[in-house]
Amino acid sequence: MTPPAHARRNEKSREAIIAAAFELCAERGFAATTIEAIAARAGVGKQTIYRWWGSKAEVLIEGVRIHRDASAGFPDTGDIRADMATQTGNVMRLFHTEFGAIWRGLIAAAQTEEAAAEGVRRILRVSIDEGVARLERARELGQLRAGLDPELAIELLYGPIYHTWLLRTRPVDEHYMTEVLAALGPALFTEPTAG
Numbered sequence: 001m002t003p004p005a006h007a008r009r010n011e012k013s014r015e016a017i018i019a020a021a022f023e024l025c026a027e028r029g030f031a032a033t034t035i036e037a038i039a040a041r042a043g044v045g046k047q048t049i050y051r052w053w054g055s056k057a058e059v060l061i062e063g064v065r066i067h068r069d070a071s072a073g074f075p076d077t078g079d080i081r082a083d084m085a086t087q088t089g090n091v092m093r094l095f096h097t098e099f100g101a102i103w104r105g106l107i108a109a110a111q112t113e114e115a116a117a118e119g120v121r122r123i124l125r126v127s128i129d130e131g132v133a134r135l136e137r138a139r140e141l142g143q144l145r146a147g148l149d150p151e152l153a154i155e156l157l158y159g160p161i162y163h164t165w166l167l168r169t170r171p172v173d174e175h176y177m178t179e180v181l182a183a184l185g186p187a188l189f190t191e192p193t194a195g
Contacts, residue, residue: 016042017049018063025060026098030105033060057109060102061119067099068123074130080138080189081181084157087134088177091158095165104166128154143190153188157181 020041024033035056039046053059071094075083094100109116128151135150144150160180164172 013042013044013048014052017044017052017059018066021056021059022063022098022102025056025102025105030056030060030102030109055113055115057106057113057116057119060106061116061123064099064103064106064119064123065126067094068127071099072127074134076134076137078141079192080135080141080143081185081192083134085177085181087131088157088161088181089174091161092165092172092174092177095161100165107166131157138189143192145188145190148188156184156188 017038021033021038024037024041028037033056035046035049038056038059039049042049049059053062072087072091074087077083095103106116106120110120111117131154132150135144135153138144139150144153157180161177164170164176
């Protein structure tokens with residue numbers, strides 16, 4: 001059944017607003033992106049934006065959620081080391097797109113703006129919960145060290161990504177997480193059994 005015309009228009013407007021917010025934030029940065037500019041780029045009135053979101057941070061958070069869900073889920077091939085290498089690689093690639101500039105801006109804004117802080121916490125909570133669920137599956141297969149808190153393991157795995165990416169402490173190439181996983185692996189994962 002085809003949705004009513006007004007529902008299709010509403011969805012097109014929502015998509016246009018999120019796309020405009022992403023484009024502007026990537027071009028100008030979070031601070032210079034305004035609701036007025038988003039509305040103008042999306043071809044809608046400001047009241048249309050405020051009907052669905054309370055701030056530019058909320059618009060951008062919805063866009064971040066959509067992009068994250070499409071690009072950075074946790075695979076489950078049965079091999080936790082390979083799956084974490086794949087997932088962390090996907091995160092790093094995502095961080096090197098316009099998504100990364102927007103996510104960095106939201107994290108910075110989260111230090112002083114409650115709407116941004118709440119959205120960032122919500123996105124991170126979903127990611128952490130998905131990671132914990134993947135590590136619990138690894139525990140069932142005997143691939144996670146006994147007694148290890150899965151949430152702590154997630155913090156240990158993703159802390160280096162956020163540290164190097166947010167603080168720009170050094171160039172990060174495609175092999176970075178391979179090295180991190182090799183260093184952390186013995187503390188987190190059991191050795192694979194032969195055969």
